[in-house]
Amino acid sequence: MGKGELDPAMGCFRRLLGVGFGRRHSRTQSLSRTPPMSDHSTVASSLTTLEKNEQAPPYYATHACTFCGRNRSSSEDTLPIQSKRQRVTVPPYSTRASSVNAENFHDFLGQDILKTIEARIDSLSPELRELSLDIWEHPEVAYEESQGFTVTPHYLGLETAWKAIYSRGGKNGRVIGINSEMDALPGIGHACGHNLIAVSGVAVAVALKAAMETHDISGTIILLGTPAEEHGGGKIKLLERGAYKEMNVCIMSHPSPGPANTALVAPWLALQPLEVEFFGHGAHAAYSPWEAQNALDAAFLAYSNVSVLRQQLKPTYRVHGIVSGKDWEPNIIPDYAKMRWIIRAPTWAELEGLRARITNCFEAAALATSCKCKIILGDGYYDVRENDVLGEEFCKFIEEQFGMNADSSSQTIPASTDFGNVTYALPCITPTYNIPTKPNGSNHTPQFAESAKDPAAHKVAMTASKGLAATALRVLQDEEFYQRVVKSFEGERA
Numbered sequence: 001m002g003k004g005e006l007d008p009a010m011g012c013f014r015r016l017l018g019v020g021f022g023r024r025h026s027r028t029q030s031l032s033r034t035p036p037m038s039d040h041s042t043v044a045s046s047l048t049t050l051e052k053n054e055q056a057p058p059y060y061a062t063h064a065c066t067f068c069g070r071n072r073s074s075s076e077d078t079l080p081i082q083s084k085r086q087r088v089t090v091p092p093y094s095t096r097a098s099s100v101n102a103e104n105f106h107d108f109l110g111q112d113i114l115k116t117i118e119a120r121i122d123s124l125s126p127e128l129r130e131l132s133l134d135i136w137e138h139p140e141v142a143y144e145e146s147q148g149f150t151v152t153p154h155y156l157g158l159e160t161a162w163k164a165i166y167s168r169g170g171k172n173g174r175v176i177g178i179n180s181e182m183d184a185l186p187g188i189g190h191a192c193g194h195n196l197i198a199v200s201g202v203a204v205a206v207a208l209k210a211a212m213e214t215h216d217i218s219g220t221i222i223l224l225g226t227p228a229e230e231h232g233g234g235k236i237k238l239l240e241r242g243a244y245k246e247m248n249v250c251i252m253s254h255p256s257p258g259p260a261n262t263a264l265v266a267p268w269l270a271l272q273p274l275e276v277e278f279f280g281h282g283a284h285a286a287y288s289p290w291e292a293q294n295a296l297d298a299a300f301l302a303y304s305n306v307s308v309l310r311q312q313l314k315p316t317y318r319v320h321g322i323v324s325g326k327d328w329e330p331n332i333i334p335d336y337a338k339m340r341w342i343i344r345a346p347t348w349a350e351l352e353g354l355r356a357r358i359t360n361c362f363e364a365a366a367l368a369t370s371c372k373c374k375i376i377l378g379d380g381y382y383d384v385r386e387n388d389v390l391g392e393e394f395c396k397f398i399e400e401q402f403g404m405n406a407d408s409s410s411q412t413i414p415a416s417t418d419f420g421n422v423t424y425a426l427p428c429i430t431p432t433y434n435i436p437t438k439p440n441g442s443n444h445t446p447q448f449a450e451s452a453k454d455p456a457a458h459k460v461a462m463t464a465s466k467g468l469a470a471t472a473l474r475v476l477q478d479e480e481f482y483q484r485v486v487k488s489f490e491g492e493r494a
Contacts (some may be wrong), residue, residue, distance in 0.1 A: 003130035075320040094326045113215050120210035121203050121462055129199075129458045148209070149223070156241040160268065161234065162225035163243070166209050169218025174482065176472045177247035177426075178204050178223045179235070179419065195453065196255045196435075196461040198225075203465035204251065208472055219476040222247060233379030235418040236355045239425060249390065249475050249485065250428045252419065253464045255457060258434035263398060263464060264410040265391035265431045266315070270351040271416035273378035276302065282335035282369040298369040299323045299337035305361035306341075316412065317354055318344035346412050348382045382420035384413075385492045387427040389485045393474055394431055398467040406431075429471070429491040433464040 149164040160182075167173075180201030205223040212219060224243060227234040241304055244250060280293030285422075306319055313319070321341035328334055343358055345351035359375055366373035388408060395406035435457035437448060474481050 025491070026144055080493075085225045103415075113211055113473060114470060115209045116211045116214050117473070118466055121466055121469070124203065124206060125458070125462055129455065147366075149205075149221075155224070156238060156243055156462075158234065158237060160225070160227040161238060161243075162224040164205065164225075165214075165220065165430060166205070167220040168212045168216075173217070173219030174248040174476055175220040175222060175246050176475060177244060177250035178221065178468075178472075179225050179226050179250065179252035180223060181252070196457060197252065199458075200461045200465045200468070202251050203462060204469045204472065207465065207469040211469070211473055214477075217473070217476055233381065233418045233421075236379050236421050239422055244422055244425060247426055248482070249387070249472070250422055250426060251390070251429050253461070253468060254417070254432045255435045255461065256432040259405070259435060260436065261403070262405045262407075262458075263395070263431050263433045263467075264406075264413070265386050265395060265429055266411050266413050267346070267386055268347060268384035268413045268420060268430075269316075269416045269489055270348040270383040270420065271381035272343045272355055274341050274343070274355075274359075275376040275378070276339040276341065277374040277376075278302075278337045278339075278366060278371045279374070280333075280335045280337075280369065283333050285331045285333050289333060293335070293370045294333050295337040295369075295371050296323075296325065296328070296334040298365045298371040298373070299325075299336060299339050301368055302339060302362045302365035305365055306358060309357060309361060313354070316346050317350075318342075318414065319354075319358060344414075344416055344448045346383060351380070358486050379418070380417050381416045383390060384417060384420040384425050384428075384430060385423040386429050387423075387482070387485055387488050387492070389488045390427060390429040390471055390475075391431070393481075394429060394467045394471045395469045397464060401466070401470075402463050404433075404463065424493075427485045429468075431464060431467070435460050 081415060092492050149166050151165075152163040155161040155163040178201045179197070180199075181197040182195070201223055205221050207218075208221050211217060212221075224238065226238060238244065258264075276299075278295040278298035280295035280298065281291070283289055283292035285292075300323075303321065303323065306321070310319065319341065321339050323337060323339050324335050325334055339362075341358070343355055362373055364373060365371075386408070391408040395408050398404040399406045413432065417430065419428065422428055423430075436454060475485065
């Protein structure tokens with residue numbers, strides 16, 4: 001990109017939120033430079049390969065949903081992962097009608113407010129679609145200045161984080177937090193659909209702002225650009241630095257594979273990433289192998305130890321890892337090997353117990369091979385505690401207003417997010433909504449990256465955004481509803 005040129009994704013944000021971009025401005029504007037865009041040549045290569053060979057491999061022919069275990073060709077559940085949580089049980093949506101305030105959300109919010117939300121998102125949908133595609137190509141975007149929203153770039157010391165805030169009515173109203181994720185996966189780009197998450201957050205924010213202005217509703221909107229969800233725990237760092245302390249609730253959504261026209265509000269697994277390094281001593285593999293301590297043997301033995309342990313692990317647990325090294329040659333016994341692992345369990349408490357059993361596997365491998373072992377823990381992602389009152393309201397709205405199949409369930413989604421840590425701090429929901437996908441094309445595949453830029457995926461994301469905006473407005477306007485949200489959250493923490 002040449003000097004003075006404007007990235008197309010930045011231009012889209014400017015039109016949607018009145019945000020301008022550029023290089024370093026004068027001191028009086030208190031602006032910082034825009035970070036460089038990522039190189040996506042590897043993404044293009046992956047997608048070109050996919051276009052040349054779209055034949056799916058023979059395994060997993062039933063196309064079971066990665067998130068909820070449902071068969072994509074039917075509504076039948078195949079392999080549900082049931083939570084064993086020590087937490088408030090969230091009954092299925094269909095059995096919880098008696099716990100709902102009898103007042104219909106249409107009656108409380110009013111059709112005029114709901115129409116404002118829908119009209120605002122519908123009017124911006126083409127630009128949001130353009131933004132989604134631009135983020136798909138250039139996932140790292142930073143804000144520089146704004147009209148309407150007050151925007152802080154490089155928020156709280158994170159280079160690619162930002163904060164956009166709008167307030168009406170002073171400090172009288174409640175504060176709605178919204179997350180926009182934008183990071184991509186190495187090599188395969190937006191294979192988790194974060195381009196859709198990003199524009200959904202923008203859609204919710206601008207719809208809320210329109211409703212607050214049109215109908216004189218007090219409150220504050222905080223839209224956070226949250227980096228490094230896939231690797232690095234961006235929301236954890238933002239949480240630790242106080243980004244969420246002003247919020248009363250926080251909302252976001254996530255695309256997934258599965259049956260069409262379906263959304264799910266359900267818990268997610270806790271996650272612990274870790275690295276294991278084995279240090280040995282190299283030697284000539286033929287001349288004097290007895291002089292060596294084989295670090296690669298330690299890694300292989302550690303892998304085998306975990307594989308054997310799996311027979312004694314609960315079906316709700318997940319352990320997966322890879323091996324790497326440096327300058328390996330077949331005639332030199334490796335003096336170093338590195339492994340990267342991810343451990344998952346339905347709750348953080350369960351994960352801590354599982355982690356101890358897994359690290360024993362690594363230490364035993366080091367002992368057996370006379371190597372040294374170093375274990376480095378990454379940022380732990382807590383399980384997602386969905387607020388059942390917020391989840392119920394979201395499901396009611398998209399079911400009754402748009403005819404979607406929505407479920408608020410205690411069934412655990414077999415995936416993880418750094419948003420889980422935020423859900424331990426304040427009431428939150430992160431509904432998943434199903435987008436059209438190819439066979440064997442669930443999250444974290446090149447096929448899902450292709451699906452994430454499809455117009456049909458954008459359409460579903462906008463519907464989910466309307467549901468989130470309506471739910472957030474209920475929080476702003478209905479004191480009794482908000483108190484039920486708080487009570488539910490306090491029950492989760494008990």
